[in-house]
Amino acid sequence: GDSVTQMEGPVTLSEEAFLTINCTYTATGYPSLFWYVQYPGEGLQLLLKATKADDKGSNKGFEATYRKETTSFHLEKGSVQVSDSAVYFCALSDRSGGSNYKLTFGKGTLLTVNP
Amino acid sequence: NAGVTQTPKFRVLKTGQSMTLLCAQDMNHEYMYWYRQDPGMGLRLIHYSVGEGTTAKGEVPDGYNVSRLKKQNFLLGLESAAPSQTSVYFCASRVGLGPTGELFFGEGSRLTVL
Numbered sequence: 001g002d003s004v005t006q007m008e009g010p011v012t013l014s015e016e017a018f019l020t021i022n023c024t025y026t027a028t029g030y031p032s033l034f035w036y037v038q039y040p041g042e043g044l045q046l047l048l049k050a051t052k053a054d055d056k057g058s059n060k061g062f063e064a065t066y067r068k069e070t071t072s073f074h075l076e077k078g079s080v081q082v083s084d085s086a087v088y089f090c091a092l093s094d095r096s097g098g099s100n101y102k103l104t105f106g107k108g109t110l111l112t113v114n115p
Numbered sequence: 116n117a118g119v120t121q122t123p124k125f126r127v128l129k130t131g132q133s134m135t136l137l138c139a140q141d142m143n144h145e146y147m148y149w150y151r152q153d154p155g156m157g158l159r160l161i162h163y164s165v166g167e168g169t170t171a172k173g174e175v176p177d178g179y180n181v182s183r184l185k186k187q188n189f190l191l192g193l194e195s196a197a198p199s200q201t202s203v204y205f206c207a208s209r210v211g212l213g214p215t216g217e218l219f220f221g222e223g224s225r226l227t228v229l
Binding site for chain 1: 119148150155156157158160163173205207215217218220221222223
């Protein structure tokens with residue numbers, strides 16, 4: 001079945017540091033890939049997505065590139081801010097007919113950015 | 116803009132009690148989902164619905180029932196609560212067919228079963 005593996009957290013960085021959160025996936029079909037973010041006390045919200053190989057999703061300074069050859073979708077940001085402190089979830093949506101396009105989530109990575 | 120609204124936001128139950136969580140969305144979305152979030156486990160799909168009057172089991176359906184009598188509402192029921200059902204529950208919706216659609220989440224309902 002489909003699965004998503006994220007790097008274990010928590011991740012603690014200083015403001016303006018470079019961020020990478022690794023994500024790899026296993027899927028039977030040709031999935032779409034997503035990063036969701038959950039700020040403290042809130043629900044998840046979409047951060048960025050990519051729907052085909054070599055696509056780059058970007059938003060709020062975050063980027064991730066859909067790498068089919070390495071089955072990866074790593075999240076990066078060049079200079080993090082305190083306001084980026086949150087839990088980040090990698091997810092995939094399989095296109096195979098029987099899945100009804102359910103999203104499969106990774107376990108989440110807690111990011112804390114210190115001033 | 117309401118989006119996805121969950122009620123109640125907090126609830127404490129005793130083992131064996133029953134309760135219903137209500138999810139309401141005002142975006143005319145076809146697909147609705149119930150997830151539970153537990154530490155170290157990420158989000159796990161409980162049940163989902165692909166349209167009014169339909170429901171289907173997800174990854175962890177045991178101990179839960181759902182109903183989608185109206186397109187805008189998706190109810191999650193616990194008939195006999197157990198401590199293992201202590202969790203944060205999230206409802207989500209998406210517009211419909213196609214794998215690229217964004218999921219919109221509610222703010223969550225924190226349930227404690229004593």
